[in-house]
Amino acid sequence: MKRITYIGQWFSDWYSIFVNELRLIFSDSGALIIFFLAGLAYPVIYNLIYMNGTVDDMPIAVVDKASCAESREFTHKLDATREVRVAYRCTDMGEAEKLLQERKVNGIVMFPEDFGERLAAMEQAAVSTYADMSSFLYYKNLLMAANHVMLDQMHEIQTGRYASAGFTGQEISQMVHPIRYKENIPYNRAFSYGIFFLSAALMIVIQQTMFYGSSLLAGTMREENRSFAVMPDKLKGRGISRTVLGRGAAYWLIYMAIGAYIAALVPRIFGLPQNGRFGDIFILLVFYVSACVLFSFTFSTLIRRRETVFVLFLFMSPVCLFLTGFSWPTESFPMFWKLFSYIFPSTFAAQAFIDMNTAGADLPMVRDQIMALTIQIVVYYLLSCLAVYIENRMLRRRAYIAQS
Secondary structure: OHHHHHHHHHHHHHHHHHHHHHHHHHHOHHHHHHHHHHHHHHHHHHHHHOOOOOOOOEEEEEEEOOOOHHHHHHHHHHHHOOOEEEEEEEOOHHHHHHHHHOOOOOEEEEEOOOHHHHHHOOOOOOOEEEEOOOOHHHHHHHHHHHHHHHHHHHHHHHHHHHHHOOOOHHHHHHHHOOOOOOOOOOOOOOOOHHHHHHHHHHHHHHHHHHHHHHHHHHHHHHHOOOOOOOOOOOOHHHHHHHHHHHHHHHHHHHHHHHHHHHHHHHHHHOOOOOOOOHHHHHHHHHHHHHHHHHHHHHHHOOOOOOOHHHHHHHHHHHHHHHHOOOOOOHHHOOHHHHHHHOOOHHHHHHHHHHHHHOOOOOHHHHHHHHHHHHHHHHHHHHHHHHHHHHHHHHHHHHHHHHHO
């Protein structure tokens, strides 16, 4: 009977803490803006910005100082690529730069005067490219088009030189193309930057808005000499777990709804790949949101002022995004940054979500990421409880000294 009473009291205390935390959230306008306005609007804004994930036939200017057969052939092949279109042929860089400033072109390709002479002398020749960096897509298109044409031209030059040296067609083919390969990009055939970027960004929104919102509330309470760590006397030392879990349930409930909106509804609205099963993605969200809640509680203990959150917002969001490995393989990270990335739940959740939503992976295929999130849940739960315990002791000691 005593055990049943204790369990009933535990759930009663948990529920009162849960309701109180929801009341705090919905009474703070700043937290509501971060949770609901930012959490719901950012995924839509990102998708609107990158709705056109590809740019075809981007206008460029060509400055051909060499005026040789090789440079003209290079220019002709550039114009034939999907990525760029040779809109202007200029006599000098000044004319091309003026077109770039007037936004009539988004890139420049320049052949130096010795381009043909160096190729004839079997020396390395250079081609210079200049891109309008107002959009990453302009840089990507110009670089991809130039690289494709350069590789094709290089093979033709090698073929001609081997033929001049007396090699037969089959021998030349074996030397120029020792291994035949066929390009196959199954999950992003059009090289869409939206598909490349947004899957990681959507997961970052969940973690960052939750952390900033909960930290905003924690900072506000400390400025007002209040703290969630002050437990009622009836809870004593045994109330730490229900304090952490009661508060966490409020954020978990809100962000499971926001997470389902971000991971399932937004990709459907904007036509992003949805190759994973919703049930698998929902299970990933359960682990991810749980890890984010406890991560936020752990590090929000360091927030003493409300405005500190906005400084962290500008600094940490790009760092967390690139640590997911969406633009650079994590295997190539320096050891420090690889270990540093393990702090954030978004590192593992973004990798799992990309594999699921883009490549159609199921839960067993992302078990390593799920296991990492599980470890984070355990570690951050213990750290959250420790933080509540330490702060509760400090506040009670401070109150005792003030009364003495």
